[in-house]
Amino acid sequence: MTSTPVSPSLTNTIHGDRVSLLRVLGPVHVWALGVGIVLVGEFTGWNFSADKGGALAALIVCWVVGLLYTSVAMIDSEVTSTVAAAGGQYAQAKHIVGPLMAFNVALFLVFAYTMLEVSDAILVGDLMVTVAGTEGLERHGFVVLTIAVLAWLNYRGVLMTLNFNFVITALAYLSILVLFFSVQPWSQGAVLQLGQLVTPENALPYGWIGVIAAFQFGIWYYLGIEGTTQAAEEVRSPSRSLPYGTMAGMITLLIAAAITWYVCASLLPWEYLGFTFFPLYDAARVTGSGALEFIMFWGTVLSAVASANGCINDAARAWFSLGRDRYLPSWFSAVHPKYRTPYRSILFLLPIALAFAFIADLNQAITFSILSGVLQYTFMSINIMMFRRKWPLGSIRRGYTHPFHPLPAIILFLLCCVTFFAIFLGFGTQLIAMVAFYFLISLWFHFYRYKFVRRGDQFTMPWPKPQGY
Amino acid sequence: MARYTPPVQSKSAQIFDIVFVVGAIFVALWLPLKLGLAGAAKAIDKIDSPTWETLGQNATMSGIWEKLGYTPETAHDIIQNRFHYVIDWPTLIVMAAVLIGYFVFLFRASDKEFRDVIAEKFDEKS
Known part of the structure; x- marks a missing residue:
């Protein structure tokens, strides 16, 4: 790796208010941000892939979607270590494809993370209500408390937020390992019953079309790992911290996903696995161990809190970036004079998250998030091709150069196409409605809003003119 | 420019x-x-008077359902609530057209805007 030239936007204060985000984060915080957002996917969400295709389909997509995300992490590491600016993929799109794409990518990010935050808060609320078992107890109080406290934490500073995330993410991860070793994974039949629960008759109840359909929720194993790039303006060394933190996060998640599938598929019938909101917690219940049940209860809660915390961080930075470039009113680009956080964006998105936590249920919120995520990955596969074409290797200094180009981009694009088809199988109307929204809001931006944007000021990287222009 | x-x-x-x-x-x-x-898009395939056997559950599976607090009657709607995958070609074609149209518009309009950005950024310097 080589050192990366720092974007001018990182060090000066020409945008918006006269303070900038604070550079205090290292690779550990990048790991905590990425894994913290995603780890909740092992505690809930991935199991709906068993609902769509059976237990074996959930395992197949665990690995194949893992390949999709490995491509995402490789591509993201190269582009972000070179375009190190808050907004992550938004800043990439702005410098490589163009303003309208950047506007859309920022909305993908805000939707994906806000809906993921909503899912997390619903999970906390539902789990509390389920475990309490008290007649008339509603989840809403827990939902509001979770979102409001985390928004306050984000308001107070990024270092404290991500230190907190590191601790609770590590504890949640540890809870999965404790469950794994407690059920004697080396000895099938002692506690685990994989052979009895996943049989030749029920392994793929819908056949291979079920495997394809399962891609939709297979995304949930890893959705959000690309959020590490949102911290680009707050890490001390983007060229080192972002690739290390992202790749280490991806390895961590691949291990967690495999362990989670093995334990859950060996303890729960596939129909229940596809139905429950708390697969790891229910797996612990089935073992009959009160201690494991207690550990997995807290593991689920901590993973959801860590994810919501990271999502607030990322969604706010994407929204902040839109304001900074005047894609939205520049009022959103204010940085708190004391805490150095994008506080107006944090506060603005708070009631939106709360509103959807009240009107959506868990798998609907998850689907909204997945849809925005897959649209974003489709963009990323094309974006890296354009990046290499406009600025070939050697024309600018890259913090990291990913190997095997263009293979990861092609794999990513093909797997995105499969995932769109998977969403069509069961959730097609929702997909069409969301794309119609993005299309209409794009028309609004292109033909109206863009006239308020300064043209040349959007390009802040110290790069030569792109080839072909 | x-x-x-x-x-x-x-x-x-x-x-x-x-x-x-x-x-x-x-x-x-x-x-x-x-x-x-x-x-x-799911539907329940109803079974009258369900038992663990008619629900396709072996002894291990039914034991786990019971540990989780279910009987064949209460588990029926979970087990029998299935997807029925039928490819609705007109809807699939509409979805593909909407998606492709959206991305084509995005890239073409973005490129037009990007050319203005590059022209202003770099032509000013020269």
Whole structure:
């Protein structure tokens, strides 16, 4: 790796208010941000892939979607270590494809993370209500408390937020390992019953079309790992911290996903696995161990809190970036004079998250998030091709150069196409409605809003003119 | 290329823009929920007087269901609630057309805007 030239936007204060985000984060915080957002996917969400295709389909997509995300992490590491600016993929799109794409990518990010935050808060609320078992107890109080406290934490500073995330993410991860070793994974039949629960008759109840359909929720194993790039303006060394933190996060998640599938598929019938909101917690219940049940209860809660915390961080930075470039009113680009956080964006998105936590249920919120995520990955596969074409290797200094180009981009694009088809199988109307929204809001931006944007000021990287222009 | 100077937007117009975007977000996310278009397309394949055997559950499976607090009657709607995958070609074609049209518009319009950005950024220097 080589050192990366720092974007001018990182060090000066020409945008918006006269303070900038604070550079205090290292690779550990990048790991905590990425894994913290995603780890909740092992505690809930991935199991709906068993609902769509059976237990074996959930395992197949665990690995194949893992390949999709490995491509995402490789591509993201190269582009972000070179375009190190808050907004992550938004800043990439702005410098490589163009303003309208950047506007859309920022909305993908805000939707994906806000809906993921909503899912997390619903999970906390539902789990509390389920475990309490008290007649008339509603989840809403827990939902509001979770979102409001985390928004306050984000308001107070990024270092404290991500230190907190590191601790609770590590504890949640540890809870999965404790469950794994407690059920004697080396000895099938002692506690685990994989052979009895996943049989030749029920392994793929819908056949291979079920495997394809399962891609939709297979995304949930890893959705959000690309959020590490949102911290680009707050890490001390983007060229080192972002690739290390992202790749280490991806390895961590691949291990967690495999362990989670093995334990859950060996303890729960596939129909229940596809139905429950708390697969790891229910797996612990089935073992009959009160201690494991207690550990997995807290593991689920901590993973959801860590994810919501990271999502607030990322969604706010994407929204902040839109304001900074005047894609939205520049009022959103204010940085708190004391805490150095994008506080107006944090506060603005708070009631939106709360509103959807009240009107959506868990798998609907998850689907909204997945849809925005897959649209974003489709963009990323094309974006890296354009990046290499406009600025070939050697024309600018890259913090990291990913190997095997263009293979990861092609794999990513093909797997995105499969995932769109998977969403069509069961959730097609929702997909069409969301794309119609993005299309209409794009028309609004292109033909109206863009006239308020300064043209040349959007390009802040110290790069030569792109080839072909 | 001459440097583009954007018009000054009044505060009320800025507030209107924010309200428009937030309104559009709510319509996009809330309307499918309200119209019942969100959520999985599933249906329950009903079995009369279900038993663990008729529900396709072996002894290990039924033991686990019972540990989780279910009987064949209460587990029936979970086990029999299935997807019925039928490829509806007209809907698939509409979805593909919407997606492709969206991305084609995005890349073409973005490229037009990007050329202006590059022209102003780099031609000013030369």
